[in-house]
Structures are given as structure tokens and as C-alpha cells.
Amino acid sequence: MEHLAIIMDGNGRWAKARGLPRSEGHRAGGETVRRVLGFCRDAGIRYLTLYAFSVENWKRPKEEVDALMGLLVAYLAGEESMLHKHQVRLRIMGQKDDLPEAVQAELARVEAATAQYERQLILCLSYGGRTEIVSAAKRLAKAVAAGELDPEAIDEATFTQHLYLPDVPDPDLIVRTSGEMRLSNFLLWQASYAELYVTPVLWPDFDKADFDAALASFGKRERRYGGV
Numbered sequence: 714m715e716h717l718a719i720i721m722d723g724n725g726r727w728a729k730a731r732g733l734p735r736s737e738g739h740r741a742g743g744e745t746v747r748r749v750l751g752f753c754r755d756a757g758i759r760y761l762t763l764y765a766f767s768v769e770n771w772k773r774p775k776e777e778v779d780a781l782m783g784l785l786v787a788y789l790a791g792e793e794s795m796l797h798k799h800q801v802r803l804r805i806m807g808q809k810d811d812l813p814e815a816v817q818a819e820l821a822r823v824e825a826a827t828a829q830y831e832r833q834l835i836l837c838l839s840y841g842g843r844t845e846i847v848s849a850a851k852r853l854a855k856a857v858a859a860g861e862l863d864p865e866a867i868d869e870a871t872f873t874q875h876l877y878l879p880d881v882p883d884p885d886l887i888v889r890t891s892g893e894m895r896l897s898n899f900l901l902w903q904a905s906y907a908e909l910y911v912t913p914v915l916w917p918d919f920d921k922a923d924f925d926a927a928l929a930s931f932g933k934r935e936r937r938y939g940g941v
């Protein structure tokens with residue numbers, strides 16, 4: 714498998730079950746990210762995309778959003794040396810301009826510092842699949858209006874070129890934790906032929922056995938892409 718994408722869900726329920734504030738669930742979820750990066754490295758997975766914060770998540774209470782943004786910066790500060798050690802490139806996917814300036818600056822710094830590495834950790838922040846598609850349509854419309862693009866020349870490949878990270882291949886497998894059977898606006902364009910795997914395990918509890926179970930399930934799938 715080349716590209717694994719994960720909808721990291723269930724941090725809040727994990728905390729609630731322990732009588733802890735939701736932010737503690739997000740902190741524990743950060744530990745899982747650390748572990749899963751190691752599993753992916755050992756499994757030879759080249760791209761790992763993590764859905765960390767959706768465009769819809771801005772609707773959450775300010776304390777929770779602030780806690781998440783703070784954890785993000787702390788996580789990057791703590792993990793930067795690991796990214797270098799394991800030669801992983803950090804990339805951000807989403808409406809970066811929506812993020813607090815201090816967060817944007819830290820993300821841009823780590824992205825630049827790791828840009829030379831082949832393996833990629835793609836963090837989806839202020840990400841929405843529909844927003845991504847609309848932004849691609851807008852860019853195409855501008856190119857047409859500027860006389861740089863013939864509308865008849867727009868095909869799937871041209872469209873893909875205007876998404877956030879056009880060079881990243883589509884995900885092979887999308888895993889969602891905590892049992893919800895929905896995409897919640899994740900990678901709507903790229904998910905067209907992704908295999909899906911949902912586990913009831915909450916993200917902070919997701920361990921090596923759960924990771925192996927997801928990969929084993931993927932290994933048994935027959936991907937037909939509409940063929941026979």
C-alpha cells in the first residue's frame with residue numbers, strides 16, 4: 714500500500730468515558746499519531762494522510778478549538794526531530810489561511826525544514842472535501858477567464874492538478890476509528906476508489922493490532938475499479 718488515510722475520530726468519547734475534558738482525549742490522540750507514524754514506517758507506507766481538523770470543526774466551542782491548536786503546535790515542536798530522524802516530510806492540506814497566525818508560521822517552518830524527504834505525513838487542517846473541490850473550480854475558472862485554458866480541455870487530470878496536493882496519489886485505504894460509517898467531508902474527490910475500513914476502536918486506543926487488522930483487511934480486498 715502506497716497511501717493510507719485516516720479519519721482520527723473518537724477522542725471526545727474516549728475522554729468522556731474517563732470523566733476527563735475533551736482536550737485530554739485530543740492529547741491522547743496525539744500519542745496515537747506518534748505510534749501510527751512508526752507503524753507506517755515499518756510497513757513501508759509512503760504517504761500517510763491524517764484528518765486532524767475539518768472546516769466544520771470550527772463550529773466547536775472556542776476552548777476546544779484553542780486546545781486543539783495549542784496541541785498541534787506542541788506536537789510539532791515535540792516531533793520535529795522524529796520527522797528528521799525518520800526522514801518524513803510534513804505537508805499541510807486545507808484552508809491554511811483560517812489557522813491562527815502562530816500555527817501557520819510553525820507549520821510553514823516545519824514544512825520547509827522537511828521538504829527534502831520522500832516519505833510524507835499529510836495533515837489535513839481546516840480541510841473540507843467540498844471546499845477543496847470548489848477552490849479547484851475557482852482556479853480553473855480564473856484560468857479560463859484569463860484566456861489561459863480552453864474549457865473543453867478540462868478533464869479529470871486537469872481538475873486534479875488544481876486540488877491542494879496534486880502530486881499525491883489517491884489513498885488506497887481510508888480508515889475511520891470510533892465506528893461512524895461516514896466520510897465527514899474527507900477527500901471526496903480522491904476517495905472514489907479507496908477501500909474503506911471502519912473500526913469501533915476510539916482513536917486514542919488505536920494500537921498495533923488494530924493497525925495490522927486494517928492492513929490485513931485491505932490485503933484481502935479485490936480492487937476492480939469498475940472492471941471484472
Ligand code: IPE
Nearest residue numbers: 721722723724725726765766
Ligand atoms: C476526533 O475526535 C478529533 C477531531 C475531530 C478534532 P472527536 O473530537 O471528534 O471525538 P468524538 O467524535 O467527539 O468522540
Ligand code: IPE
Nearest residue numbers: 720721722764765766767897
Ligand atoms: C471528522 O470527525 C473530522 C476529523 C476527524 C478531523 P468529526 O467528529 O468532526 O465528524 P462527525 O461530526 O462525526 O461527522
Ligand code: MG
Nearest residue numbers: 722723724725
Ligand atoms: Mg468525532
